[in-house]
Amino acid sequence: MGKKARIEHFSRMLSFVFSVILVLVFICNIGSVSAYTYITVDYPSAINTFFQGINDSGQIVGYYDDTDSTSHGLLYDWPKGEFLRIDYSETSQTILYDINDLGQVVGIHRDGSGDSPFLFEKNGLQGLPLYQGHTTVYEGINDSGYIAGYHSYYYYSTHIHGVVCDLNKNSCQDIHYTEARHTYFHGINDLGQMIGEYQDWNGNWHGLLYNTGNQQFQPVEHDWFRATLCDINTSGQIVGWSGDNGILYDPRTGEFQTLKYPGADLTRLYGINDMGQIVGWYSNESGSHGLIVLPGTAEVPLPPSLLLLASALISFPILKKRRAQ
Incomplete structure (x- = not known):
């Protein structure tokens, strides 16, 4: 050659x-793609089951509806597979929103006079303060005892403002984005970052991140007309929902992705822990069901x-x- x-x-x-x-x-x-494992959990004999928050030990809180359409708070110990029913009183409905690693839970009880926030812990139940006497809802709690939520605020007309309270100091602070008509916060992580959304004066909705340390706001933009951002973990992952689907924000890519339980009419994601384990609920023809979403990878046949x-x-x-x- x-x-x-x-x-x-x-x-x-x-x-x-x-x-x-x-x-x-x-x-x-x-050959392999990001995938998620979906786990359904129903409270025994419940008509509907809703999961709202999860801590790093796998303890999950939420509520369920009985055959009389009465809502009862629930705590589900996922590793043990055990349920605990939590009712503020026999005459009110109870909804639990979040749980921290100390086992402290925030929620509301609802009766003829409206919604009232409360804290559940080992020592029992206790009412939480209404910010300046206004209707107040706390939906997030971190391990330092900070609780995040929102309250009604009247200034010529009714507005919604965010609020954060330090349970250790028994002090609360109004948190309102200056560009907003309404400000909502639903979750808070152990870094003191609060997540929620705001509505501007043109009626448009935007995601919103607030850092309690430096007191700085950061809008979180997305492609939906409206998205409800419900929780954030210490890695900056955010869960929520928009339209009929759950959504997850990945800080590594700076993008949201859609998560939907297979065959569900509606999927809602409300809580995420530091392991990236997500809780929420989905609805189909048989009702609403508690949902656990686990991150992972799955091999895809070539x-x-x-x-x-x-x-x-x-x-x-x-x-x-x-x-x-």
């Missing part, structure tokens, strides 16, 4: 090797056409050599 022929042969081999590498890289990239292509590329030099013989 002459020098020129050897160079041409070497060039063809380089092209072939490069093609094989491209195909293998493509195959490896689609299309037969790609396997055939890879096999052909690998076999090509062998067949060519046999023909030459």
Whole structure:
């Protein structure tokens, strides 16, 4: 074989090797994709079950509806598979929103006079303060005893403002974004970051992050007309919902993705812990069901056409050599 022929042969081999590498890289990239495991949990004999918050120990809080359409608070110890019913009183309905790693729970009880916030812990139940006497809802609690929520605020007309309270100091602070007509906060992580949304004066909705440390606001933009951002963990992952689907924000990509229970008419995501475990609920023809969403990866079977292509590329030099013989 002459020098020129050897160079041409070497060039063809380089092209072939490069093609094989491209195909293998493509195959490896689609061989596994991000996936989620969905787990359904129903309170025994309940008509509907709703999960709202989860701590790092896997304790989940929420509520369920009985056959009389009365709502009862629930605490589900996921590792043990045990439920605990929590009612503020026998004459009111109870909804639990969040639980921290100390087992402290925030919620509301509802009776003829309206909604009233409360705290549940080992020592029992106790009412929480109404900010300046206004209707107040606390939906998030962190391990430092800070609770986040919102309250009605009257200034010529009714507005909604955010609020954060330090249970250890028994002090609360009004939190309102200056560009907003209404400000809502639903969750708070152990870094003191609060998540929620605000409505501007044109009626448009935007996600909103507030840092209690430096007292700075940061709008969280998304592509939906309205999204409710419900919780944030210490990694900056945010869960919530928009339209009929749950949503998850990944700070590594700066993007939201849609999560939906297979076959569900409606999916809502409300809580996320520091392991990335998510809770919420979904609805279908049989009612509403508690939902746990686990992050992970799943192997995806390769299309037969790609396997055939890879096999052909690998076999090509062998067949060519046999023909030459």
